[in-house]
Amino acid sequence: MKNIMMPEPHEILSVLKETQAEYTFRVACDSKPLHGQFFMLSIPKIGEAPISVSGKGPGYVEFTIRKVGRLTEGVFGLKAGDTMFMRGPYGNAFPVEQFENKNLLVITGGTGLAPVRTLINHFYDHPEICKSVYLISGFKDVDAVLFTDDIRRFKDKFHMTATLDNTAAPGFETGLVTEHIKKIPFPSFDDFNVVVVGPPVMMHFAARELIANGVDESKIWVSFERKMSCAVGKCGHCKINETYVCLEGPVFNYVKAKELLD
Amino acid sequence: MNARSFYLDLMENREKLYRFLSSIYQKEVDRALLTQMKAMTFPSEAEAPSLTEGYRMLKDYLDQIDERKARIPEDEVTDLAADYAKIFLAAGISQGSAAFPYESVYTSPERIIMQDAWETVRKLYESVGLIKNVETSGLFEDHIALELEFMAFLCEESHRDPDCSDWLIKQREFLRDHLLNWVPSFTADVNQYADTAFYKGIAKITEGFLRFDKEILAGISAPFDEERIENQNEVGETAFSLNPENMDQILQELKKEYRIFAPKRYEKRGAKSSSDLIRYGEINSVQEIVHESQSDFSPKEIYYPITQTMIRFQENQSIEEPSADSRGVLIFARPCDINGIKRLDNIFLENGGHGDIYYERLRDKVRFIMMECGGGWDDCFCVSMGTNKTEDYSMAIRFDQKNLLVSVKDQAFDPYFSGEKSNEFTDENTKVTPENVDFTPQFVTSNKKKVRLPKIQNRQQLKKASDLEFWKEFDEQCIGCGGCSAVCGTCSCFDTVDIIYDETSSDGERRRVWSSCMLDTYTMTAGGSRFRKTPGANMRFKTLHKVYDYNLRFGDEEHMCVGCGRCDRRCPKEISFFDIICRLSEELEYRNRKVER
Known part of the structure; x- marks a missing residue:
């Protein structure tokens, strides 16, 4: 019988500093996670935490981890050549086929850009399978901006709005992501989907704003972050009502997501 | 009413209910059926709680259809048809999740139709000379409507030929091997995907009836066959009366293969400094067992330890922690606690589709000695929760005035009582001499406390x-x-x-x-x-x-x-x-x- 709790050692290929607090770890790995899936990473001396895949390529996956308190601190002592223990991928994924040949709007708040980065790259690499991509990425301030190169790159092919909560900086707009939703030309789309990923409050207000702009709930997709100690439906931490985020999520259609009462 | 006519009535009523449920699942409800249902009376207090609840939901739904109109409004029929399509055909659901009404879907790992279960039931139908009728020709044989219809057919045959127990046996087997094997999961899905109280109620009734019918079938025999059934009982459980010293000798034998746990008293270790703590621990003698009050802790810590090493990390390797003890685990527990382990089983073995190895390897070793529960305690309400009874035990024990009554259900334990395993005792005076007695463990049927569960339907x-x-x-x-x-x-x-x-x-x-x-x-x-x-x-x-x-x-x-x-x-x-x-x-x-x- 397979031991579903057993992590395997993987080599860290490189560590890239994204911001003062965020680093991207590239880890050797042959499995091919779907867009939106996550792994359980072993944080040295602490334990495991669910981390979304923020990038992938032949023979590697990437994780962007934020340095917050002691829980993730241990991971920042790791460098290229060290071992990362991990298991996965887990969870469901964004229904990419359903997004194809339609318009797509992606709204992210802060580190919420990480779990949708592979999805956005998928359409960046295959512009022919998507009618148009709109991207609204909000950050607290200029120091918190993630994936700066990507944002520059995305501007070439997508309708990209990068915005800072309440400060100004070159190349950025100012204001919360919700304030930019009304600029999206929904009436000109024949069929579209919206992906919203970020802190719970941001997802809540973004969804509300979308609905106020006439977007049908069933077109909105969100991804939930919850505490998990197992990711396989045993530890109980991620359960909301009868739903286990690790099993049925982390990606939910908003029709379901709005019913989940923590 | 004599046994024969009781039997005939029972078969007829069961056949009717099976046919009724089958017709509901076969296709969308039409106005005629709905009108007919509105005229039906449903029992307000059925034999099983979910059956009662299902009837009530269905009745409430039917009652709210406007009383004054002679005809059922078209809207109602359309709503139900839409719900039927959504639940069973996944119409309008983006992810394709629905309660697909086929046994194969629920029993094949890939969750697809026309798998092993379909083959099996097709052969079963053929073996009794059944072929699909025109009405249901569009459905595969393991569709719920056809499986229910098959039960109705078997009931009909039992009614026609009451002296033959074969039809009854076929019903028991079909219920056990097929319907109950998947329908509870299916009805749970129906409950999840249904929008209308109509289908939620039908799901409850279906599940409740099938479970109840299993009990009916277990307790009935074809009138002609009673003699045979009685003979069968004789080779069932054997029961013994022993004094504590005898039982201890058996425990000593058992301890060679099992670690034995029971509620024990730990003096002055309770929540208050003066009180005792009663919790599970390994025992050497039945004298240590606290049976006159409930333990403060459940037996959970035996098969799901408070803290447990899973993995060791050593020089960049992760190593699975091996089991500490290869012996079996024998636990003295009451029915509520034995039912409790079923919940842990669901989480650790079923949820997410993968078993947890650390739980499973301990759980596999666990056998229960069910402690008959006298009358429950002041704080418990097992009857309300449906956990007062259990069948999941190897032996059952009653602590009588002086002696212990033990009923041995699992034949693996027979040798310990028959003397076979106690031959090593050389002292003739202490040799185990269990005496055969008539002892059937009883279950609590009423608690001081009764609870009504919240009714949350949507x-x-x-x-x-x-x-x-x-x-x-x-x-x-x-x-x-x-x-x-x-x-x-x-x-x-x-x-x-x-x-x-x-x-x-x-x-x-x-x-x-x-x-x-x-x-x-x-x-x-x-x-x-x-x-x-x-x-x-x-x-x-x-x-x-x-x-x-x-x-x-x-x-x-x-x-x-x-x-x-x-x-x-x-x-x-x-x-x-x-x-x-x-x-x-x-x-x-x-x-x-x-x-x-």
Whole structure:
């Protein structure tokens, strides 16, 4: 019988500093996670935490981890050549086929850009399978901006709005992501989907704003972050009502997501 | 009424109900059937709780269709047709999730139609000379409508030929091997995907009836066949009367292959310094067993340890921690606690489709000696929770005045009582001499405390239950110590903790330790955000998990609370979970009544 709790050692290929607090770890790995899936990473001396895949390529996956308190601190002592223990991928994924040949709007708040980065790259690499991509990425301030190169790159092919909560900086707009939703030309789309990923409050207000702009709930997709100690439906931490985020999520259609009462 | 006519009536009534249910699943309900159903009377108190609830839901639904109109409004028929399409055909659902009414879907790993189950039932139908009729020709043979129809056919044959028990045996087998094997999961899905109380009610009735029918079939024999059944009973369970010394000798033999656990007294180790603690521990003698009161802790810690090393990390390798002991585990436990383990089984072995190896390897070794429960204790309410009975035990024991009565159900244990395994005792005077007696373990049938479970039928009502003001009372009362989860036989949540052996290397181990949703850090992510921030919110989460969510997910008329009442006694703030369930039910009923007015 397979031991579903057993992590395997993987080599860290490189560590890239994204911001003062965020680093991207590239880890050797042959499995091919779907867009939106996550792994359980072993944080040295602490334990495991669910981390979304923020990038992938032949023979590697990437994780962007934020340095917050002691829980993730241990991971920042790791460098290229060290071992990362991990298991996965887990969870469901964004229904990419359903997004194809339609318009797509992606709204992210802060580190919420990480779990949708592979999805956005998928359409960046295959512009022919998507009618148009709109991207609204909000950050607290200029120091918190993630994936700066990507944002520059995305501007070439997508309708990209990068915005800072309440400060100004070159190349950025100012204001919360919700304030930019009304600029999206929904009436000109024949069929579209919206992906919203970020802190719970941001997802809540973004969804509300979308609905106020006439977007049908069933077109909105969100991804939930919850505490998990197992990711396989045993530890109980991620359960909301009868739903286990690790099993049925982390990606939910908003029709379901709005019913989940923590 | 003589046995024969009772038997004939029973077969006829069962056939009718099977045909009725079959017709509901066969296709969308039409106006004629709906009109016919409106005229039907449903029992307000059926033999099984879910059957009663199903009948009530269906009746409520039918009653709300406008009384004055002679004809059922077209809307009603259309609504039901839409719901039928949504539930069973996945119409309009983006992810294709639905309750597909085929056994194959529920029993094949890939969840697709026309698998092994379809083959098997097709052959079964053929073996009794059945071919599909025109009406159902569009359905595969393992469709629920056809399986129910097959049961109806078998009932009809039993009725036609009451002297032949073969038809009865076929019914028992078909129910066990097919319908009950998948329909409970299916009806749970129906309940999840249905929008109308009509189909939710039908799902309840179906599940309740099948389970109840299993009991009916277990208790009945073809009138002609009674003699044979009686003979069968004689080779069933054997029971013995022993004195404690004899039993201890048997325990000594058993201890060669099993570790034996029972509730024991630990003096002056209780919650208060002067009180004793009663919890599970290994025993050497039946004299150590505390049977006159309930243990403070459930037996959970035996098969799901409080803390358990899972993995060792050594020089960049992860190594699975081996089992500590290869012996079996024999546990003296009451029916509520034996039922409790079924809940842990669901979480650790079933949920997510993968078993947890650490739980499974211990669980496989567990056998129960069911302690007959006298009359229950002041705080328990197992009858309300349906956990007063169990069949899952190897032996049952009654602590009589002086002697012990033991019923041996699992034949693997027969040799210990027949003397075969006690030959090694050389002293003739102490040789085991169990005496054959007539002993059938009895179950509690009534508790002092009775609880009504909250009636939550849809998401709106769940929202209402979540938003109740009274949860906030616990912000003050509950201190979030998690003691309730520690004594609970079904609380299964855990944290993982990594330990390093010294600061200079990363060698160490990963342990699993019990957690509790009542702890304020339970939902805290690495980023520090919490999704439930107050003791009141935690109490709401726990309560709904215990009496609603789990049941919604796993069905089977099972709840995460087995009504043992331990948490009520454990709580340092004297919060009673029993009172919370009652209060929740009352608040919801009160609010629902207000809406009706």
